[in-house]
Amino acid sequence: MTETLAIGALDVLLVVDIQNDFCPGGSLAVPRGDEVVPLVNRLAARFEHVVLTQDWHPTDHRSFASSHPGRKPYETIELAYGAQILWPDHCVQGTPGAEFHKELRIAHAELVLRKGYHRDIDSYSALYENDHTTHTGLAGYLRERGFKRVFLAGLAFDFCVRYSAQDAKREGFEVVVFEDACRGIDIDGSVLATRQTLAELGIRCIEAANW
Numbered sequence: 745m746t747e748t749l750a751i752g753a754l755d756v757l758l759v760v761d762i763q764n765d766f767c768p769g770g771s772l773a774v775p776r777g778d779e780v781v782p783l784v785n786r787l788a789a790r791f792e793h794v795v796l797t798q799d800w801h802p803t804d805h806r807s808f809a810s811s812h813p814g815r816k817p818y819e820t821i822e823l824a825y826g827a828q829i830l831w832p833d834h835c836v837q838g839t840p841g842a843e844f845h846k847e848l849r850i851a852h853a854e855l856v857l858r859k860g861y862h863r864d865i866d867s868y869s870a871l872y873e874n875d876h877t878t879h880t881g882l883a884g885y886l887r888e889r890g891f892k893r894v895f896l897a898g899l900a901f902d903f904c905v906r907y908s909a910q911d912a913k914r915e916g917f918e919v920v921v922f923e924d925a926c927r928g929i930d931i932d933g934s935v936l937a938t939r940q941t942l943a944e945l946g947i948r949c950i951e952a953a954n955w
């Protein structure tokens with residue numbers, strides 16, 4: 745679906761986790777993740793207000809398979825807050841893998857929000873940790889800035905983009921996802937499940953390539 749939308753002062757673009765470890769060659773590479781960078785740059789130039797998110801894990805984060813002897817990446821375990829997929833070590837604080845992709849050029853971004861820095865809990869969403877109760881502070885920031893509509897692009901469509909979109913909707917914002925400016929990991933049909941869930945919530949997924 746291609747749709748033209750008028751972007752104004754009450755809109756914000758949330759650019760999710762376009763970091764080296766999520767791009768080809770990274771430790772948790774999203775297939776073709778780097779392809780979104782030129783499109784995201786073009787989109788960002790259309791927005792007065794942009795927020796970047798950055799996965800930012802300590803070395804011994806509980807979501808890492810390496811923190812659980814005998815476990816392998818992509819297995820699922822139960823933690824205090826529920827089911828947790830175990831990931832390869834990624835986006836470790838201060839490492840090249842945690843840096844933004846070198847071609848991402850959004851100098852006018854007004855906020856870089858780091859998430860996933862609590863050792864014992866993962867954070868897919870930019871608004872809540874995975875317990876769905878611990879705030880990152882982004883919802884309050886968006887609300888205090890007076891934003892009404894949140895647009896999303898980035899990595900990965902079926903994890904951090906999905907849960908950020910859901911939580912933004914939960915917080916009362918109108919939400920739009922530029923799906924062609926995202927790429928998914930697609931674990932056990934998670935991309936299709938994401939599309940279905942977003943549709944059920946009334947979150948529009950639109951194409952940005954010709955926008």
